[in-house]
Amino acid sequence: MTTRPTVSVVICCYTEQRWFDVCAAVESITAQLTERDELIVAADHAPALAQRLREQFPAVTIVENSGARGLSGARNTGIAAARCQIVAFLDDDAVAEPDWLDELCRPYALDEVVGVGGRVVPRWDDARPSWFPPEFDWVVGCTYAGHPDEGPVRNMIGAAMSLRRSVFDQVGGFHDDVGRVGGTPTGCEETELCIRVTQRVPGAIIYYAPSAMVHHRVGRERATFAYFRARCLAEGASKQRVSRMVGAGAGLASERAYTTRTLPSAALRDLALAARERRGDAVARVGVRAAGVALAASGLVRTKARERRTMVHAVAQTRTVREFRPAHVGQVERDAPADVPGGRALDGRPYERAVLLVRDGGRPIGTVEVPMTPDGVDARSLAPHLQLVASPHLNPTDDERAPVPSALAYVTVVVATRDRPVELRRCVQSILASDYPRFDILIVDNSPTPGSAEQIAALTTSPEHAVRSVWEPTAGLARAHNRALPLVTSPIVAFTDDDVVVDTQWLRRLVDGFAVAPHVACVTGMIFPLELETPTQGLVEQVIGFNKGYERRVYSADRGNRDDPLFPFTAGQFGSGANMAFCTDELRAIGAFDDALGAGTKARGGDDLAAFFDVIVHGHVLVYEPAAIVFHAHHRDAVALHRQAYGYGAGLTAYLTKTLLDRPSRAAALAARVPAGLRYALAGDSPKNERAPDDWPRGLVWRERAGMLAGPALYLASRRKMRRAGVRRASVTATPVRVASAPNHRTASS
Secondary structure (H helix, E strand, C coil): CCCCCCEEEEEEECCHHHHHHHHHHHHHHHCCCCCCCEEEEEECCCHHHHHHHHHHCCCCEEEECCECCCHHHHHHHHHHHCCCCEEEEEECCEEECCCHHHHHHHHHHCCCEEEEEEEEEEEECCCCCCCCCHHHHHHHCCCCCCCCCCEECCCCCCCEEEEEHHHHHHHCCCCCCCCCCCCCCCCCHHHHHHHHHHHHCCCCEEEEEEEEEEEEEECHHHCCHHHHHHHHHHHHHHHHHHHHHHCHHHHCHHHHHHHHHHHHHHHHHHHHHHHHHCCHHHHHHHHHHHHHHHHHHHHHHHHHHHHHHHHHHHHHCCHHHHCCCCEEEEEEECCCCCCEECCECCCCCECCEEEEEEEECCEEEEEEEEECECCEECHHHHHHHHHCCCCCCCCCHHHHCCCCCHHHCCEEEEEEECECHHHHHHHHHHHHCCCCCCEEEEEEECCCCCCCHHHHHCCCCCCCCCEEEEECCCCCHHHHHHHHHHHCCCCEEEEEECCEEECCCHHHHHHHHCCCCCCEEEEEEEEEECCECCHHHHHHHHHHCCCCCCCCEEECCCCCCCCCCCCCCCHHHHCCCCEEEEEHHHHHHCCCCCCCCCCCCCCCCCHHHHHHHHHHHCCCEEEEEEEEEEEECCCCCHHHHHHHHHHHHHHHHHHHHHHHHHCHHHHHHHHHCHHHHHHHHHCCCCCCCCCCCCCCCHHHHHHHHHHHHHHHHHHHHHHHHHHHCCCCCCCCCCCCCCHHHCCCCCCCCC
């Protein structure tokens, strides 16, 4: 290579106790940087350390972790700030050789190389303990004896690794479920990421370059058997989590070779040395190796058992889960089908089926599932399946509508986020790719610590559309949305979540929905899965029902669902908070969102339901427009699904409790609907439950019902908490604006 690629080096740190180590790491990198490179130091929820670093290194980019506490979150924050072709990572207690960056970048001359890791040499504070086997140097974060030679490997060692910047846009960042938090001896976040990369990027190679060398400090506290024991136990636990994410085959492949070949060979050598020279340290190393394997296995088994003792087994034992196969998720035009390329699922196996959203002139009309080979599905064989999907009948009001031209309505898109910088970047990029001409984006950072607003605003820049950000420290989705409203001067405000990807026509279709009928104050849209990789995601899509159907529907107090005796209290039929837009004036007029409801509060949810209900009872019209599509990343694991089921139950009754407290006059109307409500919640053939399979886990059913029972008390507790904390609903007033006369404006950054 005549010119090496540009590099963003990320160093993560979390404590001032390592100040001199951090300084040494920074200085070892600054000496190698060219004017095209950059150095980013990410402080993990340590504002005092971040400020000290800014004073010490004014030329270095210092960012504060805007993600979950821990190494994974800090690294993801560094990735979000990176601007170069390669993102390299160096531990805060490691020092790089003067040619480390050059050697690390050399293998990138091959296009298929997407990641390169270097050699990590231990630098012991004291002499290396004689009992410590070199095959276990991974315990102290270093390259171990028996590590593969130069060339392709499964994963890199996190202390000295790098990946192409584009890879993170394809597969996401480090997973928060694994990785070190503070001084806890967990790990494997780089293992999970590397496996995910090779599973999702065809032909991708992770390369080990031993000439790219760093020296990793091993403090006295790590040179003890107590640390060795804790680290081995944690490694086993981390490996189980990785195996759950990527499959046991990929997650434990290297470990099988390590335990069946590397360790036995080393033990035989030490036994021979002990017999020949009567070396006690050789005997000790044999015992330590055996103990290390046993401890790691124990950590793995204990973690697996703990997962089973949670509610995971309630899902894992069902026929639905056993028969689940990952699916490629995509979309296709019915009258102009295109080839669907093959691919591999998270577990590494080729997809055997494809779930496709079928569209007719851009409008969604149905879903088809077709068999898939490793090469994909060709358009010719796909066409017969598509012709079986008939366009749904349009609501009669569709023929009568005279939509306001979309260009006349300016929109502010509000995205609330909390500790998910990689997902947020993906979401913002999809919004900026919209075919709608006039909008800006307002990001509400709902993390508990300040300082990330500037970094979030810099996630994605656009010459056409402003991307602003504001910080809201009080947890709660409704609170975050209310924080945004005083900054909105557009006639329409749209809301979506940070874990979605929006369709290019999303904004245009939402705005058109306001012209479907007179007095429309709210428009919601379709939520389609972004992926179907795990049994849990399959269950979410089958039963929970984010997708409200393929027909446009218009709701108002005098034009509701006449077949639903619970209308309008069953507000879940109107849509979901991840895909909704309001006339800004009308949202302010109904009081916006209830701060005591929503994700992040004790009430767990219900903020969107309450807003939809208020739109109807205030005499406005709500439109469900299926052509306004977002693609949602459903929870992948069963534990999260159980939390979600509980939250949905709690959010429903919390919202109903809010309704009674705010509108006591409706108590009689709600009481009259209690019998129908009980049937709706409990009967197997009710509209709510009819989609559930026969073997739908009873544990999930009872988790939701438990949430419903707890919802009223949770809402009251959340309401009291807001009042005790002195939280008042944010002022939601601003200069009145009208849909038909929105200026093409830009607002200043907050």
